[in-house]
Amino acid sequence: xxxxxxxxxxxxxxxxxxxxxxxxxxxxxxxxxxxxxxxxxxxxxxxxxxxxxxxxxxxxxxxxxxxxxxxxxxxxxxxxxxxxxxx
Amino acid sequence: xxxxxxxxxxxxxxxxxxxxxxxxxxxxxxxxxxxxxxxxxxxxxxxxxxxxxxxxxxxxxxxxxxxxxxxxxxxxxxxxxxxxxxxxxxxxxxxxxxxxxxxxxxxxxxxxxxxxxxxxxxxxxxxxxxxxxxxxxxxxxxxxxxxxxxxxxxxxxxxxxxxxxxxxxxxxxxxxxxxxx
Numbered sequence: 001x002x003x004x005x006x007x008x009x010x011x012x013x014x015x016x017x018x019x020x021x022x023x024x025x026x027x028x029x030x031x032x033x034x035x036x037x038x039x040x041x042x043x044x045x046x047x048x049x050x051x052x053x054x055x056x057x058x059x060x061x062x063x064x065x066x067x068x069x070x071x072x073x074x075x076x077x078x079x080x081x082x083x084x085x086x087x
Numbered sequence: 088x089x090x091x092x093x094x095x096x097x098x099x100x101x102x103x104x105x106x107x108x109x110x111x112x113x114x115x116x117x118x119x120x121x122x123x124x125x126x127x128x129x130x131x132x133x134x135x136x137x138x139x140x141x142x143x144x145x146x147x148x149x150x151x152x153x154x155x156x157x158x159x160x161x162x163x164x165x166x167x168x169x170x171x172x173x174x175x176x177x178x179x180x181x182x183x184x185x186x187x188x189x190x191x192x193x194x195x196x197x198x199x200x201x202x203x204x205x206x207x208x209x210x211x212x213x214x215x216x217x218x219x220x221x222x223x224x225x226x227x228x229x230x231x232x233x234x235x236x237x238x239x240x241x242x243x244x245x246x247x248x249x250x251x252x253x254x255x256x257x258x259x260x261x262x263x264x265x266x267x268x
Contacts, residue, residue, distance in 0.1 A: 005089070008089050009088060009089050009092075012089045012092040012093060013092070015092075015093075015096065015123075016092060016096060019096060019099070019100070019119070022115065022116070022119055023099075023103055023116075028111060028112070028115070031112065031115045032115065034119075035115055035118050035119050035122075038119050038122055038123075039122055039145075042122050042123070042125075042126055045126060046126065046129060049129060049130070055134075057134055058129060058134055060134070060138070061125075061129060061134050061137050061138050061141065064138050064141050064142065065141050068141060068142060068145065068146045069122075069141075069145070071146050071149075071150075072118045072145055072146060072149040072150075075149060075150055075153055076111075076114065076115065076118075076149070076153065079111075079153045079156070079157070080111070
């Protein structure tokens with residue numbers, strides 16, 4: 001159990017590190033990739049939370065995330081539709 | 088401890104999303120905010136709320152914001168070209184003028200859409216939906232704009248600083264009535 005909680009803590013640290021890139025990132029692409037990375041880390045931490053609390057319905061939430069998480073990334077990328085350093 | 092990290096992340100994202108200068112960035116920050124907030128819902132034992140937040144917050148809201156940004160960015164400029172033979176004399180001047188105006192609007196994150204029209208200016212002002220309508224006679228340039236459009240103040244300032252020597256008359260129409268500004 002201590003292992004799982006440590007893992008969750010480390011993933012939380014990762015999310016903070018990616019968040020620095022999302023906030024500082026010079027171009028919009030850095031922010032977009034950071035958003036995608038945060039979404040992946042969120043799915044992992046939801047699965048680990050499901051193992052810790054021993055509740056299998058949390059896995060449904062992770063599934064919804066994995067299915068819908070990419071849509072916002074794809075749509076923002078479609079919306080910008082330009083090349084280069086766009087802030 | 089982990090809980091505290093997520094809560095602080097949430098507060099930081101909310102503040103950053105409010106303080107950002109560009110709307111695109113705010114959309115990205117709000118996406119990250121809704122991701123983290125739905126995980127916090129899970130931590131406090133509300134998985135159904137978390138599913139709703141994941142579907143509505145991070146998907147539908149992003150789509151709606153992006154569609155709204157697209158609509159808001161289109162800035163239509165009507166150029167009434169009804170002077171006839173005299174246009175050839177002024178078209179060169181006016182096209183650099185229009186190009187500079189377009190570059191200024193692009194710099195302000197708008198998408199200018201230039202429409203050349205042969206109709207007289209009165210018909211355009213009465214019937215069309217426009218953000219700016221431009222019409223010129225021999226000496227004067229007449230620009231019609233909608234008073235509720237808050238880009239118009241920036242456009243006026245830009246025109247005054249860069250084209251102060253031309254005779255530019257900016258006319259703001261509010262609810263069908265022409266008020267000269």
